[in-house]
Amino acid sequence: MNSVFTTSAEENYLKAIFKIAEKEPGVVLTNALAAEMGTSAASATDMLKRLSDKQLVAYEKYRGVTLSETGNRIATDLIRKHRLWEVFLVDKLGFAWDEVHEFAEQLEHIQGEHLSERLDEFLGHPRFDPHGDPIPDAQGKWMRRTQSRLLTLTPGQRGVVTGVDDHSPSFLQYLAELGLSLGAELALIERTPYDQSSKVRIGEREAVLSEKVGQNLFVRII
Amino acid sequence: MNSVFTTSAEENYLKAIFKIAEKEPGVVLTNALAAEMGTSAASATDMLKRLSDKQLVAYEKYRGVTLSETGNRIATDLIRKHRLWEVFLVDKLGFAWDEVHEFAEQLEHIQGEHLSERLDEFLGHPRFDPHGDPIPDAQGKWMRRTQSRLLTLTPGQRGVVTGVDDHSPSFLQYLAELGLSLGAELALIERTPYDQSSKVRIGEREAVLSEKVGQNLFVRII
């Protein structure tokens, strides 16, 4: 349906623009894009010209870039495929949630008719990936959800883990060791004013979580 | 385990060399390789130098090329992954046997630890792909099988469809319409001496199959 041929490199830039604009709405600057991609600003400028020629972005020299309608659609579809493949890798192949990103990074670029529809169907139309991130539907619509950072809980409140804001394998592994996978329940016992660390109960166990963890862990308050 | 980084382009050449050598054992000539790859002889020569530098092939100017131990291992592993993904696409995602080649052609290049082991496990260690081609095991060992071309049957003999020697979508679709999927039974009623066409019974139906079909359809005689 999308009629524009895109290379993997172009697709990765589109995703990066989407990701930056998601956190910081508005125009995306060349340097921010280069940093996100881990390349030089010169390379980013080069690519922005290509993407602009293909009408995938609105780009004004020195002023920054935004995704076009088509560019947005492609980026959304990539994220959809990335997250569907992650569900496949975890639910069906049995990988841990910290092992799947690199695979999905490759799998999201697989081209062809009906692949994501069939995959989505096979997986039972999952709405969230193994890290709790929402999976846009086939029309590119996003599921909205109310979740809070652990840091915003007050002592006595309880929550269910719904997602993370840091996808690094080390953080994900640490959480898994603590028993804090998606769906796990925790209760905030107290917060230390000095360093904003959170003492929590996880099932039978107690643990002290740093401010950094409190910042990067999402829960639904129950 | 393989420690040699290979690009998708290099991998496709290794597969092509393997494929040619499989049909016509011995040294593979540059022109044959170029034809198989759909490129020019100059491009093939270029790539042979690269593959030779990486010790993936034994290449002698003007004399042709053979796969090294490592090259053979990589090609075998690609075929393994290709065929495992085809099983996934047909058995799990519900694609038809004529729709999966292009997807698998991309999926076979996905890199990462343990992916094919996990996929193989998930699929129940299949020994043949949806076209009846054998899937080498994790050690690169091939399953050998006794099968005959339909053309070699004599009237009265019965067989089970075990594979095809032509993977084109049009042939595969035609077979599917005839009810000749993998595992289907047929009986040879008669063979016309004039054009070597085969009149067969498939369940309740009868069909006349051309010499070309008889040449490209494998059966196990029962």
Add this chain to the structure above:
DNA sequence: AAATATTTTTAGTCTAGTCTAAAAATAAAA
């Protein structure tokens, strides 16, 4: 064995995507 045909390699060019260094534009400070 010489002439001709075929195959293969070399030489030179192209594109996508990367880089560094230098130039130009914009933003911030004096």
Add this chain to the structure above:
DNA sequence: TTTTATTTTTAGACTAGACTAAAAATATTT
């Protein structure tokens, strides 16, 4: 508002993988 700092773009070069045209090597005929 002029100077300084920062950001962005341009210029030029590199690599992988492709191409065409020409040259060289091998194979086939006569």
